[in-house]
Amino acid sequence: MASEKLVKVLIIFSLGAVGGIFSVMPEDPALIDAPFSYFDIALPIYTISWLVSLFLLFKFHPSGRSFFTVILALGVPITLGIPESKLATSNMYDMLFWLSGMIDGALLAILYLTDIKERFNKFI
Numbered sequence: 001m002a003s004e005k006l007v008k009v010l011i012i013f014s015l016g017a018v019g020g021i022f023s024v025m026p027e028d029p030a031l032i033d034a035p036f037s038y039f040d041i042a043l044p045i046y047t048i049s050w051l052v053s054l055f056l057l058f059k060f061h062p063s064g065r066s067f068f069t070v071i072l073a074l075g076v077p078i079t080l081g082i083p084e085s086k087l088a089t090s091n092m093y094d095m096l097f098w099l100s101g102m103i104d105g106a107l108l109a110i111l112y113l114t115d116i117k118e119r120f121n122k123f124i
Contacts, residue, residue: 003116004060010107011054017100024093039081046071046078057107065111065120072104 053071056064110116 003110003114004119007107007110007116008058010103010110011058014054014100014103014107017096017103020096021093021100024090024096026089026093039078042078043082046075050075057111060119062120065117068111069108072108 049067050071053064053068057068058064111120
């Protein structure tokens with residue numbers, strides 16, 4: 001029961017961290033005039049898929065764990081492909097970015113290495 005509450009709290013913190021990232025992200029005027037690219041399509045699709053995966057995890061749906069893992073794995077090439085900003089980022093942005101990664105790592109560890117993995121093997 002404690003693991004279930006921990007997973008739900010981490011999901012809420014993950015949403016808060018990503019919301020904080022978007023609120024403190026610097027706007028680069030050069031990127032506004034940049035030509036339309038693959039990442040302009042991939043990023044919203046990825047964001048919606050990530051939110052769906054968190055919802056499935058929150059409800060302990062059997063496909064939630066696998067979907068969350070796939071979404072995080074797909075996030076690596078998307079993150080590496082985003083053009084780098086020429087503006088300096090703030091310490092708050094960097095801290096929230098790294099915190100988000102730590103929360104995702106903690107969620108993966110809990111989902112695969114604790115007894116909570118049994119919740120994803122069947123419908124309840």
